[in-house]
Amino acid sequence: FVATPSSLDFKGIKVGTTAQKTITIKNTGEAALKISKIVSNKAAFTVSPATLEVAAGASAKVTISFKPTTKGAQSATISFTDNAGNHTVAVKGKGTVPKFAATPSSLDFASVKVGKTAQKTITIKNTGEGALRISKIVSNKAVFTVSPATLEVAAGASAKVTVSFKPTAAGAQSATISFTDNAGNHTVAVKGKGDKPNAIENVNASQVSIYPNPSSGHFFVDVPNAGNLQVMSLSGKLVETKKLQEGKNEVNINKPGVYLLKIAGKDFSVVKKIIVK
The missing domain is CATH 2.60.40.3080 (Immunoglobulin-like)
Structure with a gap:
């Protein structure tokens, strides 16, 4: 029985999501390697298949899945009950949670002439440990537009979202910028005022x-x-x-x-x- 790699590290995986890695089991002996049971001692780590037979000189793969349910470092032992003496492989990983922080938390364009365009930016910072994936950024009012429409921010990193305001009528106007993301979904309130152009x-x-x-x-x-x-x-x-x-x-x-x-x-x-x- 030879396992490659001899241990697995999943590193950071977002809580609630699943990552997979494989272990290759090689039979370097002269008779069939019969593994009657493959189990993990921690629920966050699962294995497939549960049994295996590997011919002499052949190899087979075992898939290990890691689905953290809590934040922080986690480890387990994958045990192989086999006819070559029984074996174990150590596995570990870390449950991570991205965190969304928007600066400023709201935008005020003040006065903008009707038909003109003003722009401001929102800085999105990921203060968590896993990648912050924003699958959709939208405004609920046509006079406010956003760019880009999607975004991914690494742990500890920041990125900018540009909000444009082009009033088509005079008066106070407001909107909500919505972020659909893997850290809980968020919104930023924006407002501005359309001013009539001077006659001149x-x-x-x-x-x-x-x-x-x-x-x-x-x-x-x-x-x-x-x-x-x-x-x-x-x-x-x-x-x-x-x-x-x-x-x-x-x-x-x-x-x-x-x-x-x-x-x-x-x-x-x-x-x-x-x-x-």
Whole structure:
């Protein structure tokens, strides 16, 4: 009777789950090895098969299963009752329990403009002893999204989950981020407020008027809000700058050519082309 390996170590196995390893029994003798009983003296360790016969020079495998029901180190003896003198193999393992810790425990995005996206992160730390396996991370409200959707965190390690908030309407909004994991399932509360965009943020090129265009060098710039004007040549050279008041502004360019007018105010910026003859 020769057992390989002569002992087994399952190391850390999550409580309630099962791991398996095999022992190879080789008959190095000249007659059949008859094992009438294979048993474990601890319920957390089980064996299969319960009996075995191995021809001379042959080998066979015995499967040992470890399913810890409690946390901590555990050991057992696998006993073989056989016609070659009876034998034992020592086995051990450790029942582990992952532990979920989220920092921060809740998120507040405060105010975010409607249609804009803000992001914050949650750090997930596994303060337990076994791997923390998160099979699903979801939000129950569409305006809050998460990434990644699954995660595995080794014992003692940390990983980040990104939460995005993109409000589609003004007002307070909240959601629950749910984690389906092997440490008991957990949630993180998130909230934020959708703010209406300021009118100035809706300024676009069609709301800025330049006339006449083409011009003789004397023209007007109409803007819905106060801002600044930069007159640039097509080569990028700055020709003139001017502060603009809300409404109609008079501008003069003496040299004929094609110019770019960069018009910017708080939260808006447009570029227009003008031809001076």
